[in-house]
Amino acid sequence: GDIFGAPLAIEATVAFFLESSFIGLWMFGWNKVSKKMHALSIWIVAFATNLSALWILLANGWMQKPVGYVLRNNRAEMVDFMALLTNPYGWTKFFHTILSGYVLAAFFVMGVSAYHLLRKNNIQFFNTSFKIASRFALISALFVLMTGDFHGVEIAKTQPTKFAAMESVWETQKAAAYPIIAVPDPKNERNSFEAILVPKMLSYLAFHDKEAEVKGLKAFPREDRPPVTITFLSFRLMVGLGFLLILLSLLAVVLSRKGTIETKPTFLRIMLFALILPYIAVQIGWIVAEVGRQPWIVYGLMRTADAVSKSIDSSQVLISLAGFTLFYGFLAVIDVYLLTKYSKKGPEESVSRMKLSSVAEEG
Template sequence: MDQVLLARTQFAVTTIYHFFFVPLSIGLVFMVALMETLYVAKKKEIYKKMAKFWGHLFLINFAVGVVTGIIQEFQFGMNWSDYSRFVGDVFGAPLAIEALLAFFMESTFIGLWIFGWERLSKKVHLACIWLVSIGTILSGFWILTANSFMQVPVGFAINNGRAEMNDFFALIKNGQLWVEFPHVMTGALCAGAFFTAGISGYNLLKKRHIEFYQKSLKLALIIGLIGSIGTALSGHGQAQYLVKTQPMKMAAAEGIWQDTADPAPWSAFAVIDSAKKENKFELNIPYALSFLSYSKFGGSLKGMETLQKEYAVKYDGKVGKGTNYIPPVKTTYWSFRLMIGFGVGMILLSIIGLYLWKKGRLEQSKLFLRFLPPAISFPFLANTFGWVMTEVGRQPWTVFGLMTTANSVSPNVSAGSILLSIILYVLIFTVLAIVMVYLMIREIKRGPIAHQAIDSNKTIDPFNKVGA
């Protein structure tokens, strides 16, 4: 058993699992804040019920996300101690700010929002949920600040074999951060929107609480379209930035072994032979890659073999001769396309849904409503494949150009210990998943009110235990 492979496997498992909850928390609390804003502005009770119902689902997700986030933090000290020693002075600052500022901000105002419905004024209570939403966004910002350093290291100096921060504001101004942050945040909006849309579509098919889920679905489709288009546009900007800063990752994502022609075609499909370093079959779209890379129908890209030679000259003195700087090509290539595919699916579903709404056929279109529950998975899959492409495509580096993955693992942790911890984590995650699914299904079955329809003259609000 290879220690590095096991450590990477464990980090992948914990990261992917944790990131199921992060974008949903960010996107769903934003949806809840919008619903409560509509309640305060329009003074209609249905929007209050929407904020409470979807807010309960957010709280379940948030709680499980906190637990998985704590487990995620353990990784750096357990399996990646050499990495932690090397970048701790830089990496620790944004993570500390995230914990002390953003997370405590979220936690404080979540408490005020939960217990303040009948104790705070409407506007103050509304401010609480918006501050929770802002807190989740700030939390994402600081985490991505740390991650951006791994992609494009800035604001540091090497002293005594360690990277030490010498310019905190350089971390914040990092160009990687400002292409990565909007991409992740708009992806989170998609997660919240399609989660809301999927549950709403299912209940409309069952003809439950029609008005409630109609309004929830319409709001979700609007945010879903904004989020999915925003994700596509910000992803385009991120890809162009990759061409400049991590050309090897971009070449792997496009399956480019040799330098391209000018203009460069985009590979829509390829049969990749990594051993022979060639593509046995390609389906190309002429000019498209040049446009995607440079916003013009001209320009070529370097291939992986050319970049391997350049990286060998530049980095072999640091990490050892003969290092293979080409990442796992098939994984990078296909995760990139799967991310794009699910993103396009979200755009199309949002447009179709809004068209049906405009034509007054949204609630009657059973075929469209049946698509919505499985579409809950689209943003989660797109987010996951996007991160796989981002992290796997950076190999063999943990910190690009400074430290390789092989040099980052804990030297005194055995492969057997890592394997045992992977098994334990999988068991913990399985239990957490079962608990979360049970709680979510229970809340969804209870619906926005207990036992009676929302438009009944006598309704019971299960959240306040008083008549609505």
């Protein structure tokens, strides 16, 4: 890809090599490099991971809002790399995604801390880790809400069909009201049920202007509309989970402020099971992003149906899809197993095992 390949090539040659090099130094560098160098190596891994996400999301941002290109002989060619690099769609998506990852990490720490506090393991340590993570979660979740709002405005401007599907808007209207409860009926091109309408709220959410015009799905041909029901329900569920995570983070901050969160077993059990919620919210968010883009693989330029290679048959696609699914499913099982295994151990035992493994490798 003349356009799509460029950011991914930069990601692979810069960010990926930084990650792979310094994660090795961190894993096998116990007692071999200075403590400062050892700590710096994991910070470099974290930086490279964020850098990797940036280039990947800038590439995805071009698919959502193509910029800096010309069409020559039915082929998109890059003419302005800076336009791709400064694409506002890619940047709002990047910050929204990265901050969502921070929320996920914070809830993971709170969930693991809750597990150990319920078992009265190393209370002082896990009290502190829970307290720090709760504040990190609240701040990150609030910024997720803010960047999500900015991203929604960008979607309304550049992908009106996606925005209309996200909110199940059928008629083009100014000063559009926002239905808190709605049931889309794509067959009849309407909502079969609406309740609790907030006047002018939808226009404000779309353009930060209460009088702005919001395009409805009927303004676009049926063949250019995304699947409405799954996009709408996924978006509502994602937003609902987002507000739930903010509420849980706020409660965690309040209840842990005195350093006695271990005396709240009911809330700790809730936080233990809440560990999975950010994972669900992130996956649903990507459903909104990718299903809502349909029927386009590059919005407004290339349909998904036209992106299928004519040089391979359906059986080859099926075999490769099954292979990738099995392989990454296997990796996911290993990942969950290792996360569970080391989360159940105390911090001292986990670090000791890492150091012993490093020494064994040296020997």
